[in-house]
Amino acid sequence: xxxxxxxxxxxxxxxxxxxxxxxxxxxxxxxxxxxxxxxxxxxxxxxxxxxxxxxxxxxxxxxxxxxxxxxxxxxxxxxxxxxxxxxxxxxxxxxxxxxxxxxxxxxxxxxxxxxxxxxxxxxxxxxxxxxxxxxxxxxxxxxxxxxxxxxxxxxxxxxxxxxxxxxxxxxxxxxxxxxxxxxxxxxxxxxxxxxxxxxxxxxxxxxxxxxxxxxxxxxxxxxxxxxxxxxxxxxxxxxxxxxxxxxxxxxxxxxxxxxxxxxxxxxxxxxxxxxxxxxxxxxxxxxxxxxxxxxxxxxx
Amino acid sequence: xxxxxxxxxxxxxxxxxxxxxxxxxxxxxxxxxxxxxxxxxxxxxxxxxxxxxxxxxxxxxxxxxxxxxxxxxxxxxxxxxxxxxxxxxxxxxxxxxxxxxxxxxxxxxxxxxxxxxxxxxxxxxxxxxxxxxxxxxxxxxxxxxxxxxxxxxxxxxxxxxxxxxxxxxxxxxxxxxxxxxxxxxxxxxxxxxxxxxxxxxxxxxxxxxxxxxxxxxxxxxxxxxxxxxxxxxxxxxxxxxxxxxxxxxxxxxxxx
Numbered sequence: 037x038x039x040x041x042x043x044x045x046x047x048x049x050x051x052x053x054x055x056x057x058x059x060x061x062x063x064x065x066x067x068x069x070x071x072x073x074x075x076x077x078x079x080x081x082x083x084x085x086x087x088x089x090x091x092x093x094x095x096x097x098x099x100x101x102x103x104x105x106x107x108x109x110x111x112x113x114x115x116x117x118x119x120x121x122x123x124x125x126x127x128x129x130x131x132x133x134x135x136x137x138x139x140x141x142x143x144x145x146x147x148x149x150x151x152x153x154x155x156x157x158x159x160x161x162x163x164x165x166x167x168x169x170x171x172x173x174x175x176x177x178x179x180x181x182x183x184x185x186x187x188x189x190x191x192x193x194x195x196x197x198x199x200x201x202x203x204x205x206x207x208x209x210x211x212x213x214x215x216x217x218x219x220x221x222x223x224x225x226x227x228x229x230x231x232x233x234x235x236x237x238x239x240x241x242x243x244x245x246x247x248x249x250x251x252x253x254x255x256x257x258x259x260x261x262x263x264x265x266x267x268x269x270x271x272x273x274x275x276x277x278x279x280x281x282x283x284x285x286x287x288x289x290x291x292x293x294x295x296x297x298x299x300x301x302x303x304x305x306x307x308x309x310x311x312x313x314x315x316x317x318x319x320x321x322x323x324x325x326x327x328x329x330x331x332x333x334x335x336x
Numbered sequence: 337x338x339x340x341x342x343x344x345x346x347x348x349x350x351x352x353x354x355x356x357x358x359x360x361x362x363x364x365x366x367x368x369x370x371x372x373x374x375x376x377x378x379x380x381x382x383x384x385x386x387x388x389x390x391x392x393x394x395x396x397x398x399x400x401x402x403x404x405x406x407x408x409x410x411x412x413x414x415x416x417x418x419x420x421x422x423x424x425x426x427x428x429x430x431x432x433x434x435x436x437x438x439x440x441x442x443x444x445x446x447x448x449x450x451x452x453x454x455x456x457x458x459x460x461x462x463x464x465x466x467x468x469x470x471x472x473x474x475x476x477x478x479x480x481x482x483x484x485x486x487x488x489x490x491x492x493x494x495x496x497x498x499x500x501x502x503x504x505x506x507x508x509x510x511x512x513x514x515x516x517x518x519x520x521x522x523x524x525x526x527x528x529x530x531x532x533x534x535x536x537x538x539x540x541x542x543x544x545x546x547x548x549x550x551x552x553x554x555x556x557x558x559x560x561x562x563x564x565x566x567x568x569x570x571x572x573x574x575x576x577x578x579x580x581x582x583x584x585x586x587x588x589x590x591x592x
Binding site for chain 2: 077078080083085087088112114116117118119120121122123124152157162163164168169188190191192193194195196205209213215216217218293301304305306307308309310313314316317319320321322323324
């Protein structure tokens with residue numbers, strides 16, 4: 037038993053024409069968006085996640101927004117965690133165009149198709165979406181081919197992922213919302229040689245001054261509460277070509293970074309009450325008596 | 337109420353004290369070489385707020401590009417229950433010299449014990465973030481952690497308030513279709529054993545006392561047999577180390 041050979045459901049020429057028309061339609065009615073492949077840096081095999089995911093590529097490509105009337109989903113809502121914007125939409129992208137533009141990325145887990153977990157940034161609406169599901173067979177083999185992918189997307193739940201794409205509108209999200217304190221730390225210039233606990237010197241300090249053991253050199257940078265001869269100097273991190281500026285009390289286990297004063301949780305998360313509670317609690321809590329079952333730092 | 341205004345912020349202070357416990361929770365993320373590459377301070381907020389403020393503070397310029405920033409901790413007061421096990425005699429008075437120069441004292445009756453119920457919610461995007469937060473909280477509650485709160489400063493009342501961790505529930509909606517959001521939410525249930533205080537009244541100190549004793553009070557005209565008077569000496573100020581003058585009069589036969 038076989039189908040009637042005189043009635044074809046799609047020749048290669050028809051399929052190419054159909055695909056060309058789909059691409060043309062998307063380029064006419066669609067939007068320019070950026071496709072951001074997720075780079076996995078340290079996968080947790082137990083929990084099946086990568087908290088350090090990074091997005092450092094952005095591929096400009098046209099996609100058609102299927103929800104033309106606006107976003108779907110629950111949209112803006114107030115939860116116990118503050119304001120959430122649960123917008124959802126569906127993007128349609130040409131297979132051929134995606135292969136041409138984005139499939140070359142080395143960050144893709146699967147290079148043959150868009151990946152769930154990758155991001156789509158739509159500059160027109162200034163929203164960053166995460167692809168929750170890639171539907172590969174809708175429309176379903178109309179002329180025996182599948183010319184498009186449907187990307188079901190929802191607004192991204194940002195958890196301090198590194199966004200380093202070079203696109204200002206995207207990278208600004210990290211600057212504005214990342215809770216990572218270490219991006220606010222003072223860094224030393226990347227040196228080519230191995231330096232261990234190297235003092236940080238002012239530019240007018242001399243090499244001779246630094247080499248005098250136990251002497252506070254003329255150009256050494258110290259904390260404000262330092263006393264002469266007792267170290268509260270700032271040191272380079274104990275590694276090749278030090279990266280971070282640490283206080284001298286840092287150990288191999290605990291590093292005490294110097295953080296830019298402009299860092300604030302309230303700035304990065306405007307709806308947080310951390311600083312309010314800290315200030316308010318100072319006048320409410322009483323620490324005049326040491327509680328033997330209280331703060332562990334009192335047990336020294 | 338009952339003709340007098342008072343507000344010692346007992347409940348508000350307990351809320352602030354409770355929230356401040358979770359103010360410095362961090363998440364540290366390490367790379368494959370086990371080197372610390374991210375240190376996140378977890379935002380904390382009291383949940384119930386005016387909706388317009390949530391909108392205006394959260395997205396003032398209508399340019400919020402993401403759904404939410406995670407991880408987050410939210411908490412809220414969920415119940416106020418009377419605790420009869422800590423009930424004190426209602427006529428116990430707390431006294432404090434209010435104004436030595438003005439010769440006045442502050443008087444306050446015994447507070448009433450209430451248990452404040454709190455729920456605290458931890459929402460994370462990653463499972464490991466969640467358990468990092470949980471593990472920083474649990475060891476401090478065995479099952480209570482006690483904070484000292486300056487409850488009524490004008491009466492110098494500082495009280496230890498135990499905050500008890502009752503239970504934790506955990507929700508991870510990882511199952512289902514791909515278009516449903518996964519939410520990792522830990523819910524902590526706490527009770528804070530606090531007191532709610534009544535008004536502080538002011539009264540002058542007792543400077544003199546007279547005691548008259550009668551022989552037979554069943555009679556219409558009872559016969560007084562003794563009068564005892566005591567009065568203070570000195571400047572009669574609140575912080576004065578004063579002495580006493582005592583007088584005793586006795587009637588042998590009948591009252592004058």
